[in-house]
Amino acid sequence: MSAPRPLPAGVGDADFGRALAGFGDAVGAGHVLWDIAQLLPYGRIMLPLPDEDHQPSAVVMPASVEEIQKVLAVARRWHVPLWTVSTGRNFGYGSAAPATAGQVVLDLRRMNRILDVDAELGTALIEPGVTYQQLQAHLRERNIPLWLDFPAPGPLVSPLGNTLERGGGLTPYGDHFQHACGMEVVLADGSVLRTGLGGIADTTSWQAHRYGYGPYVDGLFTQSNFGIVSKMGIWLMPAPPAYRTIMAQWWQDEDLGRAVDAIRPLRLAETISNFGTLANATLMLTSMAKREEVYDGLGAIPIARANEFAKARGLPPWVYLFSLYGTPEQIEVDTRLVKRALEPHGATLVLDVDDPLQRNELSLQAFTLLNWNGGGGLCWFSPVAPNRGTDVVRQTELARRIMDAHGVDFMTGMTINGRDILNVMPLVFNRSDAVETALVRACFEELLTEFAAHGYGFYRTGIGFMDRVAELHGRAGHEFALRLKRALDPLGILAPGKSGIRI
């Protein structure tokens, strides 16, 4: 058996051995992984960063809150940092790997109980290791007419892990944190906090009411390292009587601004209540072609070439895919409103399109993205724009210019909310090509700097870029996070570097 490498920063071999023995006592030796071969899947990242900067030193897999508390006691005793994951499939943002080398991954996949589903209220209480697929099977076996809102990698991933990253899906419940209700959090000192109404003895309303009494703190445990979330409530959507998925198409590349301005009133009025996506042709092509079929020249795919290839296959430069939900009568009325709002602004509408994720069906269709050039590299660039055509056009021009200069294909899938847009751009690349990987990294860093210089922030980022993104969001916010960190985790054992926060 090879020696565990690397070690946690500042921890010697002998002390680390003692910590591993302590973890074994806490969770059972079989649930502590430290052999290099066992650690491999936990250090596998898709980002344009060196593998060695994100290799864990070990993995510990507790099965209960009590075991988490015992693991924390060992971590505090030997100053071993713990990087918590629920299912660890944060693909394109770091997967299960820690922000810095040598942290011990605290893998919560063994905590996978569905603790409660209230079919009347449409709520569930789950543990971190529960996957969307597991929860969907649970509902279907019991004929409970509630829908889940899946992110694209739905079958594989955890509602809890996804929500803590403030991830999203496509139905009206697509903002996952907005539909989270009540958490149980194990703090670094081992104490257990229940947020919202979870602190009331024999609580009746923990999953029904989000805020509780006094400060509302749930947000502090998202994209942070202030605690280990061991349970979370989520709201589930009553199955609608009917739905209709619609594809609105704009046939000129220059139509982007007016498309956004035409969609906004429909989102603000909630005529369109779901989190539809406005995508460009290149992103859509990843589901039907390989890159080499589209373009075999040098550098990034020219937009004109991508658009021409797409048009020959019946796809326009811009597609907005969304759904209407309700009774058949409501859907007919809403369809008329949508037509009236979009058609005068250049859209052609295709009604009754099939998209599994918008109708409570799991699908891994989005993973075709990774076949684009088969290189295994993926890094999400996720800036936020106000929901205005001028801003989205400005972001698009900025991103295209920077990506072109680095030979990176421009793709985007924008989540259109009422007032803002998450302009999620995947940088897809060949990770086994060192030159290409270095270019993508430089491209990503320039994108961050330039977007911030134009007044845009970011909805989420991957390990390796967290310090930089925190810095770009301003000193006061970061200082505030550090003060909380010092109070809650003075030894800094929880996920140092998450969102740039470390003692």
Ligand SMILES: Cc1cc2nc3c(=O)[nH]c(=O)nc-3n(C[C@H](O)[C@H](O)[C@H](O)COP(=O)(O)OP(=O)(O)OC[C@H]3O[C@@H](n4cnc5c(N)ncnc54)[C@H](O)[C@@H]3O)c2cc1C
């Ligand atoms: C093709 C493709 C499409 C994708 N589409 C989407 C999409 O539609 N929507 C979307 O949101 N994402 C998407 N992703 C990104 C990602 O795969 C998902 O967000 C996924 O849900 C995150 O992985 P996870 O659920 O296993 O979370 P984890 O990896 O378990 O957790 C994510 C992070 O949250 C924190 N964390 C997790 N659990 C805990 C805990 N119990 N306590 C404290 N902190 C914790 C940690 O910092 C961890 O790194 C996509 C990825 C790919 C490759």
